[in-house]
Amino acid sequence: MKKKISLLLCLLLTVFCFTGCAKTEEAVEYDETTVDQMIEFLIQYCENVDDASLEEWNKLSEYAQNFEFLQTGLRFEPESFSAAVDSWKAGVEECGAYVGHGDFVYEASADSLKVTTRVEYKDREADVVFEFDEKLYLESVNVNAQYSKGEILEKAGMNTLLGMGTVFAVLIFISIVISLFRFISSADASKKKAPQAAPAPAVEEIVEETDDLELIAVISAAIAAAEGTSTDGFVVRSIRRRPANMWNS
Numbered sequence: 548m549k550k551k552i553s554l555l556l557c558l559l560l561t562v563f564c565f566t567g568c569a570k571t572e573e574a575v576e577y578d579e580t581t582v583d584q585m586i587e588f589l590i591q592y593c594e595n596v597d598d599a600s601l602e603e604w605n606k607l608s609e610y611a612q613n614f615e616f617l618q619t620g621l622r623f624e625p626e627s628f629s630a631a632v633d634s635w636k637a638g639v640e641e642c643g644a645y646v647g648h649g650d651f652v653y654e655a656s657a658d659s660l661k662v663t664t665r666v667e668y669k670d671r672e673a674d675v676v677f678e679f680d681e682k683l684y685l686e687s688v689n690v691n692a693q694y695s696k697g698e699i700l701e702k703a704g705m706n707t708l709l710g711m712g713t714v715f716a717v718l719i720f721i722s723i724v725i726s727l728f729r730f731i732s733s734a735d736a737s738k739k740k741a742p743q744a745a746p747a748p749a750v751e752e753i754v755e756e757t758d759d760l761e762l763i764a765v766i767s768a769a770i771a772a773a774e775g776t777s778t779d780g781f782v783v784r785s786i787r788r789r790p791a792n793m794w795n796s
Contacts, residue, residue, distance in 0.1 A: 575655045634687070
């Protein structure tokens, strides 16, 4: 029993030792003043730049844009900076004109830094999140507009009406298409009932009867010529065809 207890204690000590030796990831080190300056510069730039100046900036080469950032000492990259400006402009279109913002809240991890602030716009407030990488280069800007419960319910109702309206419209269209099938079947039935031409055998019988009359006239003329009389006294009752003679074949 004592040996089992000793083994259990040794196992627990080993687990604690490994836990203490485990490497903990350190959070990104940052200077709040530097990060604040970058965010303030970005906000002021987005609020003061016009479309013409922004278009000229986008026309610059990547080398020229990086040179401008190096001169200012700000850790921006051209692609992420343009995306951040577009996100800010989209937030202004959704929430109204920019009024002001509150304090910055920092959340650092092993490979990123998130800075959140509550921004007041003309129409509504929004939580704006600035994300930086481990080297404190700006990666993205996300504007999360804050809607009231009434606005949320209104949006949900509109989405429901649009969805149900689309379903009913499709069902009505399908019912109209199905109702048109009866006209197609009626047209097919009328085509089947249309009068058809006289059968070919009747024509063959008429042709055959005409051939027999001609044959009678020829035979009567031949007999009359042989007897030296006229055909008035001859009456042909019937004509029987003689079976073929296999000896003459």
